[in-house]
Amino acid sequence: MKRMFILIIILTGLLSDNHLAYSEFSKKTVKIRMKDGIYLSTDLYFPEKLTGKVPAVLIRTNINKNSIGVLPYYFIYNGYAVAVQDVRGRFESEGLWEPYVYEAEDGYETVEWLASEEWCNGKVGMLGGSYSAVVQLLTAKLNPPNLAAIIPHNLPADPFRNAPYENGILLLAPEMWWVNLIESNLKDYNDPIAIRESHKVKDDSNLYSLPVNLIDEKIIGKEIPYWQKWLEHNANDDYWQNISFQESLNKLDVPILLFSGWYDTHSIGTKLAWQEIAKSQNKNVKLVIGPWNHANSVPKYPSTKTVGTEASLDILNLFLRWFDYWLKGNDNNISTETKAKLYIMNNSRWIESESYPLENTCYTSLYLNSTKGANSLLGDGKLSWSLSDEGKEFDQYSYHPADPTPAFLYRNSQGRKKSDEITSSRNDILVFESAPLDSSITILGPLTCKLYASSSSIDTDWFVNFYAVNEKDEYMPLTHGCIRARFRNSFTEPEFLEKNKIYEYEIDLWHTGIKFDKGWKIRLEITSADFPQYSRNLNTGKNNETESDFEAATQRIYHSKKYPSCIILPIITNN
Structure with missing residues (x-):
């Protein structure tokens, strides 16, 4: 999981000279006692000329509170006290570091401690991205009386849905990179050289070794207890459910600002959170999604022309207005603005709506088909707007864990020519492509395959x-999107397959927003591995992270009127 420190680098870069013209401030470090006797180190920042009581903004981080950069000063300048805390077991805080496990109770107690201080007006807001976003929702789950608003930007989903597992499949290279970086205990997580050096882990040849539960010793040089625990708990059991927050979102009444990007590696978390909150009575929720990645910048995949010229947004001002309304009572109209603000790539425009997906969404199916076979980029796989029995009944390929399909992120990072060479040489990649579009269409919202x-x-x-x-x-x-077959019906009660039996799968393809011009095509790829981004399925039904034995599998994707495999697109009309 690419967590909080990347966001800090980008957000600090967004501070203009105007933002940095803050007044004098004071800072002190306090140790806040938790109910079990553990003390959490917390830096408190105050405006120098503090008059009267002020609200508090709390940032709880796992990446060293001394790396937080200039972010606190923006809020100090605008009349807030800011608390930046090392979470339990990290840097200056006492206790055992185990991701997620203690964050709900520690967050609750910290919020209430801040609210009780004589300088505080009794209202506390929480802010942070990635891991620090999860921390907020775990805290909100316990409903602290003085938690007045939260901004969980770039929010991952529950740990078994997004990271470290995505729908039951271990994120291998990203999670090992994150664990390695966290265990390095950098003094400054804003150091670009150290961050760049850390990415070499993603290319480490040890990622290819089996069993996976020995990789931490090979790469980091020691066994990491929480990594081992993650691998042992390879189903959505009590361990993961105790540190989940997704199902509690429909019970929250705290005002929530959700902020993410179509290319955010955890964008699924923002989507699922919005969907769950929509089931509740909480009307104080706002959603903003732009064409950004997890670092809130435009990724290299789309060209600047495709992204458009209107993608920039004053993120910090948005955050400030949210807190000003809910923590200070400033009537700045943010509560009456439309609830969802969504960017359409290749159209250079924002759409504002009271609902997401939009009410004028037409869910339209594109059906898979082939004549000779869809294997590789050289095949003839098709996506058709109408269902037909013409062509092959199914496409078939062999998936072998000894030679897993290269991750699509890896292929795309090689440049178009090299990526095409890889995709053209792999028969374990099925490629389906539509004919050029007769007219433009706009896709906005969640997709399903x-x-x-x-x-x-x-x-x-x-x-x-x-x-x-x-x-x-x-x-x-x-x-x-992806799914492990044993979890096709339930993440808590795995069911193995009957060999060669046809099953129906519904795969969540997250969401996007883009205009397809006339003449553009839609492409779909299907594989059984995405390595080393994700750990391999060894096809044995055992724990893939603790075993070394594997077997090859013959895979078939069926497409006919009886078995209408398709992708379902959210096409918006009259907008």
Whole structure:
């Protein structure tokens, strides 16, 4: 999980000279006692000329509170006290560091401690991205009386849905990179050289070794207890449910500002949070999604032309207005603005709506088909607007864990020519592409892929990647999804496959917002591995992270009127 420190680098870069013209301030470090006797180190920042009581902004971080940069000063300048805290077991705070486990109770007690201080007006807001976003929702789950508003930007989903597992599949390279970086205990997580050096872990040859539970010793040089615990708990059991927050969101009444990007590696968390909150009576929720990645910058995949010229947004001002309304009572109209603000790529515009998905969304299916076979970029896989029995009944490929399909992020990072070479040489990648569009369409919202598939193994994985292809045949990855077969019906009660039996899978492809011009094409890829981004399924039905034995699998994707495999697109009309 690419967590909080990247966001700090970007957000501090957004501070203009005007933002930095803050007044004098004072700072002191306090040790806040938790009910079990553990003390958490907390830096308190105050405006120098503090008159009367002020609200507090709390940032709880796992990446060294001394690396927080200039972010606190923006809020000090605007009349807030700011508390920046090392979470339990990190840097200057006492206790055992185990991701997520203590964050709910520690967050609750910290909020109430701040609210009780003589300088505080009794209202506390929480702010932070990635891990520090999860911390907020775990805290809110316990309903602290003085938690007045939160801003969980770039929010991951529950740990078994997004990171360290995504729908039951371990994120291998990203999580090992994160664990390695966290365990390095950098003094300054804003150091670009150290961050760049850390990314070498993603190319470490030890990621290819089995079993996976020995990789931490090979890469980091020691066994990491929480990494080992993650690998042992390879189903959504009590361990993960105790540190989940997703199902509690429909019970929250705290005002929530959700902020993310279409290319955020945890964008699924923002989508699922919004959907769950929509079931509640909480009307004080706002959603903003732009064309950004997890660092709130535009990724290299789309061109500047495709993203458009209106993508910039004053993030800090948005955060300030949210807190000003809920913590200070300033009537700045943010509560009466439309609830959702969504950016349409290749259209250079924002859409504002009271609902998301939009009410005028037309869910339209594109059906998979092929004549000779969809294997590789050289095949003839098709996406058609109408269902037909013409062509093959199914496409077939062999997935072998000894030679797992390269991750689509890896392929795309090699440049278009090299990526095409890889995709053209792999028969374990099925490629389906539409004809050039007769007219433009705008896709905005969640996508779903419905697959009818069989495997010769009792367990396997399915990965789906979704692309736009322009009139120059240049492709742009948009979103993706995956599912481990044993979790097709439930993350808590795995069910193994009957070999070679056809099953229906519904795969969540997250969401996106983009205008497809006339002449553009829609592309879909299907694989059974995305390595080393995700750990391999060894196809044996055992724990893939503690075993070394594996078997090859024969995979079939069916497409006919009886088995209408398709992708369901959220096309907006009259907008």
